[in-house]
Amino acid sequence: MTQHPLISVKNLNVHIDGHHILKGVNINIPDKSVTSIIGPSGCGKTTLLKTFNRLLDDTANVKVSGSVLVSDEDIYAPDAEVTHIRKKMGLLSQRPYPLPMSIYDNVAYGPRIHGVRKKSELDAIVEKQLKDTSLWSEVKDRLHGPAAKLSIGQQQRLCLARGLAVEPEIILGDESTSALDPISTHKIEDLFVRLKEKYTIVLVTHILRQARRISDYIIFVYMGEIIEFGPTEEVLLNPREELTKQYVKGFIS
Amino acid sequence: MLILSIASVSFVFLIGIGLYWRAAPLFNENTLYSLFRSSEWAPSSGKFGFYPFIMGTLWVTLIAIVVALPLCLLTGVYLTEYAKSSVRRVMLPLVNILAGIPPVIYGVWGIFFVVPIVREYVAPRFTEYSSGYTVLTGGVVLAVMIFPILVSIVSEVLKTIPKELKDASLSLGATKWETIKKVVLKRALPGIIAATVLAVSRAFGETIAVLMVCGNVPVAPTSVFDGGYPLPALIANNFGEMMSIPLYDSALMFAALLLFVIIFLFNLVSRIILNRIEHKYSS
Amino acid sequence: MGIKKRKTEETIFKALMVLACIMVGSSLFLIVGTIVVKGLPYLTWDMVSKIPQGGFYIGEEGGVLNAIIGSLYLAGGATVLGLCISIPISIYLNIYLKRGSFLSKSAKLAFDVLFGIPSIVYGAFAFSIMIWMGVRASLLGGVIAVTLLIIPILVRTLDEVIATVPKELKHAALSLGATRWEAAKVILRQIRPGIYTAVLLAFGRGIGDVASVLFTAGFSDNIPIYIDEPAATLPLAIFFQLSSPIPEVQGRAYASALILTIIILVIVVVSHFIAAKQTKHNI
Incomplete structure (x- = not known):
């Protein structure tokens, strides 16, 4: 691994309701690339993703120990500012959850919160992000219409635009295409590939073909432990571990 | 069982029809407009003006909502979004008990707790003299009575907001409060309105507790320190003597019909909203 | 910012x-x-053990046993009557009817609306029925009014309880070749604790309500023996004694209020424990 790691996880343990969900995770996620987390359902993929932007904070009975360094800053340090950490990462969830407001306000929501007040600035941000997510031509006539009226694929791209509007460094995707049709899925995948020039992208997916299509690196998680981590081709075609081999061949799911 | 079920559905209409039937004689002598607009209440000379009573009801109800809604919204948000489960375990039974306290007890409490406070401490700051038996007192007692219904429905509605929606806002760097203010409350707005309407209709119909503390002066109030005479109190206070004066019983039945129609509509609307919310998000 | x-x-x-x-x-x-x-x-022993003696209302000997017993009769009778009507209804709505059918939807809505109708309207309506049937203010009249008041409470609570019964249980019973009536019996057995809760809730509401019994149950210093005799109720006793100018009598109103509060608290606490026990069994 020649690149400098952007996210560096050290001896991370997560307990939820007394269950040991993540067990001693150590991983370095490289900058400006797409990394996919794969593994059977319930193995802790999503939990791992959520520790990156501290979304587990509000869940009851969660204990997190160890450290997660993002750009060499420990996000679980006692003095870490959680809104600042989350701003650095855009989250794209399983299903699109547009905020209950207009398309424009969805994209402008983040910048407004972080203090952008000028209309011209907001206009520019909205236009740029909608263009970057190839939504602009589809929605430019109804920017002030409700976001909930968009198709589900458009909504997911809007959610991506919304996340990009706060200028994150990292995009986290939690099975972001699982609710979408093949065409919308393809559009989102294209976007990810295009965006990795500027962002570090971490995706949770259970579709191996998708992981193969778009990711540079793959993390295989099983029962809360990281079994294998490496470049996509190596992990999928030539796994070192027996468990990975079985999973890739479809023996465990 | 089928018959019982159908009967129970038609019972709603039966009440309406029954009350209308008893109130009908009043309409022979008065137009609806004069009943609503006239302030003259002199049953023995056949004058039935409901204006003071309608105003009394509105004042008391409005005060109750103004007092209760902010408190219950804050409490509901706190219990669903911030509070530890131990706090929730203590608060919810308390609210349940509050819901079980009979109106007459609220009335007694109002007389010994709220009336003196209004008379001694609140009213003298604003006005020359007040007996303490005012629409403000009635409103405050009512506010406490509608705490349970407001807190429980607001909490229920807030619980239906998907966690992912909150996560979406949080992961943009919003604080929890910003998320609540700009996303959660906005999404919950229809439910909160429905809860409010339901609480208003509860307040509208409450009889004894209000009757005991709000003075029962048949004049439309002009300030919160005036006494008032809400519709339910009118019915309760005069039922005994109504049979002796012509049309008096019709007038009181008209008051009951009025309450019934307003509350029926309020309940219908808010229940339809609430059921829709439940269906939309439960699946 | x-x-x-x-x-x-x-x-x-x-x-x-x-x-x-x-x-x-x-x-x-x-x-x-x-x-x-x-x-x-x-609060003295006399208060709960004696009926009003001569001169009770000017502050002499006696207690409110008549009102306590009257209230218990009234709420008890209404609860039994209400159960007889509401159990078949909720069984029918939940087991016989398909979910989402027109009748089940409108019945649910109707009961939600009936739940919101104020007790004074029930009182007025029951009073109209009584006049129509020629019944004078009596225990029977009061029972009718309170029954009307608590049926929506019972149906709604039972509805919620039945909704917690796993669908599989119903299907299992039916697939073993049981008729729907037999399946209903299985479910009734399953929800027995829930029925107790509903009963306590309805009983508590019935015992505490004034507005519905104000003109339907009458008032009497004696403990009613027959159903067509007027009966005193505790909330009404509080209400009447409170309006007396004699301090002794007012004091008795406070004591009566305390008795009523204690009864209600006991009911709420007991039903809370039953509910807690039930959830423990189901999960």
Whole structure:
């Protein structure tokens, strides 16, 4: 691994309701690339993703120990500012959850919160992000219409635009295409590939073909432990571990 | 069982029809407009003006909502979004008990707790003299009575907001409060309105507790320190003597019909909203 | 806006929420506290063991046993009658009818609306029926009014309880070749604790309500023996004694309020434990 790691996880343990969900995770996620987390359902993929932007904070009975360094800053340090950490990462969830407001306000929501007040600035941000997510031509006539009226694929791209509007460094995707049709899925995948020039992208997916299509690196998680981590081709075609081999061949799911 | 079920559905209409039937004689002598607009209440000379009573009801109800809604919204948000489960375990039974306290007890409490406070401490700051038996007192007692219904429905509605929606806002760097203010409350707005309407209709119909503390002066109030005479109190206070004066019983039945129609509509609307919310998000 | 300012706003609102929560929670203690402080000095053994003697209403010997017994009769009778009507209805709505059929939807809505109708309207309606049937103010009249009042409570509560019965149980019973009626019996057995809760809830509501019995049950110094005799009720006794100018009699009103509060608290606490026990069994 020649690149400098952007996210560096050290001896991370997560307990939820007394269950040991993540067990001693150590991983370095490289900058400006797409990394996919794969593994059977319930193995802790999503939990791992959520520790990156501290979304587990509000869940009851969660204990997190160890450290997660993002750009060499420990996000679980006692003095870490959680809104600042989350701003650095855009989250794209399983299903699109547009905020209950207009398309424009969805994209402008983040910048407004972080203090952008000028209309011209907001206009520019909205236009740029909608263009970057190839939504602009589809929605430019109804920017002030409700976001909930968009198709589900458009909504997911809007959610991506919304996340990009706060200028994150990292995009986290939690099975972001699982609710979408093949065409919308393809559009989102294209976007990810295009965006990795500027962002570090971490995706949770259970579709191996998708992981193969778009990711540079793959993390295989099983029962809360990281079994294998490496470049996509190596992990999928030539796994070192027996468990990975079985999973890739479809023996465990 | 089928018959019982159908009967129970038609019972709603039966009440309406029954009350209308008893109130009908009043309409022979008065137009609806004069009943609503006239302030003259002199049953023995056949004058039935409901204006003071309608105003009394509105004042008391409005005060109750103004007092209760902010408190219950804050409490509901706190219990669903911030509070530890131990706090929730203590608060919810308390609210349940509050819901079980009979109106007459609220009335007694109002007389010994709220009336003196209004008379001694609140009213003298604003006005020359007040007996303490005012629409403000009635409103405050009512506010406490509608705490349970407001807190429980607001909490229920807030619980239906998907966690992912909150996560979406949080992961943009919003604080929890910003998320609540700009996303959660906005999404919950229809439910909160429905809860409010339901609480208003509860307040509208409450009889004894209000009757005991709000003075029962048949004049439309002009300030919160005036006494008032809400519709339910009118019915309760005069039922005994109504049979002796012509049309008096019709007038009181008209008051009951009025309450019934307003509350029926309020309940219908808010229940339809609430059921829709439940269906939309439960699946 | 700087992060500091945003944090400050959140802190302020969190403080407001805690404050609101404390106010809502403490209102219960204020109410019960006021009643205890006022009522305890007047609470004697005579109060609960004697009926009013001669001169009771000018402050001489006696107690409110007549009202306690009257209330128990009234609420008990209404609860039994209400159960007989509401159990078949809720069984029919939940087991015989398909979910989402027109009748089941409109019945649910109807009961939600009936639940919101104020007790004074039920009282007025029951009074109209009584006049129509030629029944004078009596235990029977009161039972009718209170039954009308608590049926919606019973149906709604039973509905919620039946909804917690796993669908599989119903299907299992039916697939073993049971008729729907037999399946209903299985479910009834399953929800027995829930029925107790519903009964206590309805009983509590029935025993505490004034407005519905104000003109339907009448008032009497004696313990009713026959169903067509007028009966005193505890809330009404409080209400009447409170309006007396004689301090002794007023004191008895406080003591009666305390008795009523204790009854209600016992009911709520017992039903809370039953409910807690039930959830433990089901999960």
